[in-house]
Amino acid sequence: MTVSCDKCPLRSRRIFKNLTDRELDFMKSFKMGELQVDAGAAVIMEGSKSPHFFTVLSGVGIRDKTLPDGRRQITNFVFPGDLVGLQAGLLGEMKHGVEATSDMVFCVFQRERIWDLFKNHPSRAYDVTWLAATEVRSISDSLLSVGRRTARERTARMFTYLMRRAQESGFASSENSMPFPFRQLQLADAIGVSLVHTNKMIQSLRRDGLIELEDGILTVPDLEALHEVALSDEEPDDPGRPLL
Amino acid sequence: MTVSCDKCPLRSRRIFKNLTDRELDFMKSFKMGELQVDAGAAVIMEGSKSPHFFTVLSGVGIRDKTLPDGRRQITNFVFPGDLVGLQAGLLGEMKHGVEATSDMVFCVFQRERIWDLFKNHPSRAYDVTWLAATEVRSISDSLLSVGRRTARERTARMFTYLMRRAQESGFASSENSMPFPFRQLQLADAIGVSLVHTNKMIQSLRRDGLIELEDGILTVPDLEALHEVALSDEEPDDPGRPLL
């Protein structure tokens, strides 16, 4: 059987907000199942109109958009606790795709019940909006990065971002390291740099001892130092992130 | 006195959704005033915690973020009907600034009453979320552009985007032209290209007859052609955009 919301392994993490009993009851009824996908699978296709939307229960992935000629931009990474597919629920159609980068498990919700949520559970509706606003912030940060940072700065910033998200969501494997199931091509498509140049920037950060990346594990010995290379201001979220 | 919501000049435009009488009554009480600013003024500062948020009643502006060393990225343009400052209302602090680029007028709402909106007016709460989701989509489009399009393609795409927004919001002055109160430095900061190179790309589009830009008026004789240069898929929004 599927994980019951009141035993949700994510909810006990410090970063996530606690729910009232009433909210929890609602979430249990709201959740209609689980979806499991293998690494590499497309979870949502750009342009699709799925009747479902999801919360990531475990694993990581990416969101992406493509140009007519195939050039691709990864717009964000997806970590446990993230809401996925809301766009289809609200706007009718997904304007980006979602792809699993590791094995993933999702909680599945029905698109049609979103109105029920707004009508009868304003606190949860507020939380959905909070998540959307946070998404805006996150993508804006990436836009600043791609638009105005140098390739090396972007690369550094991406690693600090991934480390922070991994730590907050519990995906990290220790204080300063995390499983790293991403290809360099994906990293390149995320920071708007060619694959070859991305590789060179990674080598450069390695040589300077700012990151270690081997056997699918990323280690950042000194996060503060990496932040400085990235010219990054971005701070960790306070506890209180909602989890649907 | 200020404009009453039931006489709102924006609401009659085709693109915007109609409200029920009850919703309209609520909006009238929700609106607490108007804010007028001159072209060039900062409306919201990055990092601020304003007790208000706004809907643009007239005029246009930009949203921007800056790096510690001053490099700036314009993350989006602001047109009539756009909601501004919601981030502070939901997340506590604005992570980007907003600057008026023409004279502007805003409807002013109180941050504290946002909870009232979620609790008692679910349809309006839904609309707020819809707007946030649309913002995500819009910024993602820009991220794709900055990350993966060439300078010329980006420039073309920016003009198609601005034309579409101007037409939908009523800011356009005719079928294929609009007031254009933007400096080339701002355009450069929006597309992630240097000022000098932005100028060269604009000249290039001009030479090819794709845009005309003089006396503060932008004219796009053949929007379809410009879309092709931009490799752009982006479609106009359907009528039904909510207006707060």
Added chain:
DNA sequence: CGGAGGATTGAGAATCTTCAATAAACGTGG
């Protein structure tokens, strides 16, 4: 008339891309 901000243009320099080749890692079947 003089000054300021904005637009435009040319030219050399730099970053980044593309091409090309090699090496390493991984999975599959024998």
Added chain:
DNA sequence: CCACGTTTATTGAAGATTCTCAATCCTCCG
């Protein structure tokens, strides 16, 4: 456990786009 095809990572080098520097021009405004 090894051979082999495939994907991914790495590196060098030439070429292109884009950036920075610098100068000129233009318009607006007091």
